[in-house]
Amino acid sequence: MKLFVRSIHFKMTLWYIAILGCVVAVAGICMYTYFNRNLTRDLNILLEQKAEDVEQVIDSYEEENLLERLQKKEKTVFNINGRDFLNAVRYAVEDNQDEEMFLQVFHPDGKEILRSANMPFGVNLIKKSVDLHSQKEDILTTNKIALSPHKYLYLRSYTMPIIGDGEILYIIQVSCSLESLHLKLAKLRTVLILVFPLAIILIIILSLFLTKMALSPVDNMTKAIRQITSSNLKQRVDLEGADDEISRLAETFNDMLSHLDSAFAVQQRLIQDVAHELRTPLTVLRGTQEVALNKKRSVLEYEEVLNVNLEEINRMSQLVENLLVLARLENKEAVLKMHPVNLGQMIRQILSNMKILADQKQISLRFICDEDVIVDGDEQQINRVISNIVDNAIKYTPEPGQVSISLFKNEDSVKIQIRDTGVGIDSKDLPKIFDRFYRVDQSRSSFGYGLGLSIAQSIVSAHKGTIHVQSSPQEGSTFEIVLPVKHDKFD
Amino acid sequence: MRILIVEDEKHIADFIKKGLKEEGYSVDVAYDGEKGYFLAGTEEYDAIVLDLMIPKLDGISLCKKLRHERINTPIIILTAKDSVNDKVAGLDCGAEDYLTKPFAFKELLARIRVLLRKGSDQSPTQLCIDDLVMDLLSHKVTRAGEEIVLTTKEFVLLEYLIRNVDHVLSRTMIAEHVWDINFDTDTNVIDVHINALRKKIDQGRENKLIQTVRGRGYSIKGKF
Secondary structure, three states: OHHHHOOHHHHHHHHHHHHHHHHHHHHHHHHHHHHHHHHHHHHHHHHHHHHHHHHHHHHHHHHHHHHHHHHHOOOOOOOOOOHHHHHHHHHHHHHOOOOOEEEEEEOOOOOEEEEOOOOOOOOOOOOOHHHHHHHOOOEEEEEEEEEEOOEEEEEEEEEEEEEEOOEEEEEEEEEEEOHHHHHHHHHHHHHHHHHHHHHHHHHHHHHHHHHHHHHHHHHHHHHHHHHHHHOOOOOOOOOOOOOOHHHHHHHHHHHHHHHHHHHHHHHHHHHHHHHHHHHHHHHHHHHHHHHHOOOOOOHHHHHHHHHHHHHHHHHHHHHHHHHHHHHHHHOOOOOOOOEEEEHHHHHHHHHHHHHHHHHHOOEEEEEEEOOOOEEEEOHHHHHHHHHHHHHHHHHOOOOOEEEEEEEEEOOOEEEEEEEEOOOOOOOOOHHHOOOOOOOOOOOOOOOOOOOHHHHHHHHHHHOOOEEEEEEOOOOOEEEEEEEEOOOOOOO | OEEEEEOOOHHHHHHHHHHHHHOOOEEEEEOOHHHHHHHHHHOOOOEEEEOOOOOOOOHHHHHHHHHHOOOOOOEEEEEOOOOHHHHHHHHHOOOOEEEEOOOOHHHHHHHHHHHHOOOOOOOOOEEEEOOEEEEOOOOEEEEOOEEEOOOHHHHHHHHHHHHOOOOOEOHHHHHHHHOOOOOOOOOOHHHHHHHHHHHHHOOOOOOOOEEEEOOOEEEEOOOO
16 A cells, blocks of 8 residues: 555546546536626626616606696606605506515605515615715615524615705615525535535546556556566567657667676676686696596606696686686776876887797897877786787797887877787687687687787777777788877976 | 597696506597597597597597598597587587596596497406406406406406407507507517416416417407
């Protein structure tokens, strides 16, 4: 459960519920308000209409009276207390009788003149008679009438002062019970209140479902990936058609798997190669000692056995050392000790070290260099690279021969070229010579373990340089190492 | 018995040679495939110990060539390659056995003994003829229960004769199988050794095992 609460599924669902819930709530409230307003407005209009109708009737009645009086040559002044007016009002009220509406006509001072028959009680003229006099406007009010203790009647009243010559002549008040309106609104409210939670539940279910659907490709991928890591690295995640974010993720993941797969394969090979390489010295150690122990031997014989074993042990140590160097270089673990290194000086030293070896095979060593070049690098490692290649050159050159090293300085790099007149390298072997344990002659009697060039390449790469070789069988080989030279500000 | 080792790692070839010689075998060594092929074709060997990763002519090809030319000397492959595919390839090209490095020398010896007894009903550790018993492990020889002490050369000579029971073995053949390539065939060392052997195993017994075939050589006659 905890896992679910923290999931995107849950969060998305919450968001959906919140947003949709708000939307639904707002819609409900709007609907209610709209309804309320409309109903009230309609009611108000009805009241106003009624009041005007009453006024109309009174007016027309008054007009008739006026004509009569004119004919009779009587006074024509409006008399609110006159019998004519009273008749007019009575007529108007009766004429406009309405079950639901309560009609009243008042004196300007607030005294009730007449009320419609359906009013057993009287409603006071609204107490804002002062305002009426001052503003002479129609007023809408809501009054609460107590019918009996705990029983109330809500009335909406429309109070219309009839103005004549700037003075209020009389006041018409039309009232209506708000009960039915309230009932209608109450019904609506009930419905909304009932519907809202249902809607929320529906939203919750839908949201859960929708988000689950949206996230199911992610879930599927997770399942597929889980399968891969537990079984093998050859499998790939299925790209299900759609060109969307998920399929892009799957693609990227597959690429990563491919990289991992080949990286693992490389590692596997290395481990196998190492184990294989160790077999030979172990065979020697085991065999020589087993045979030696078969019977009692002379001290000299034992010494020989021990010496042979020591030789093999040294070979194994070399192998282990070289492998560690290689591993560190490739892991970028090796922190190169960068110093300014004088290449010319270094090469001269290497050549003088190799002279004895070269002389034995009548190989002449040459060094061509216009000017000494200084590069930033790890002296020991660079020395190793150059020594290794020169050593190979001498070993693979039959007598008599020549090994020459040239140093070229360029704009921002330096090139070290080592050329020999040796047996050369076949074109099919050429791309592989920098591979680990690769030896051109697959038997072990060729020198070393085949790690030298591999290490050389790693070191050169670590210095951000490049190493290349050109060669043909019987025509010698040329190795070229290019190292970057940083521009010294104070050059 | 004469064994050819084809192995390029000098130290390995050395200890195998030393160990085998101390067991009484004659041993020749070839450090590459071409030399190995040459020796196997021109000399008589009783078994060949062959490494696969050798220069000039690799082990598998060497084996195939020998078999193609009907040279059926038993071969045991000795190599660091240990995958199933390698083993299958090795055995399918005509070798009789396959041993991976590193190995126990004792095991190599035992397997060579098996190679040597191929084609006969003898057990790999004992050679018997009539009432003569040769224990190949302890190098003890008894006849009718009585122990007979032989020198190493005499032992190997007797072994060779028994392994080729009823066959006539010429002096040349004896020289090739019981001595190594440095043997000088002009001397009569063989006759001397045969006589010495006769003295020890046949003298005073009714049933003479070692026979001289005039003008041809020697043989041993008997039943298991």
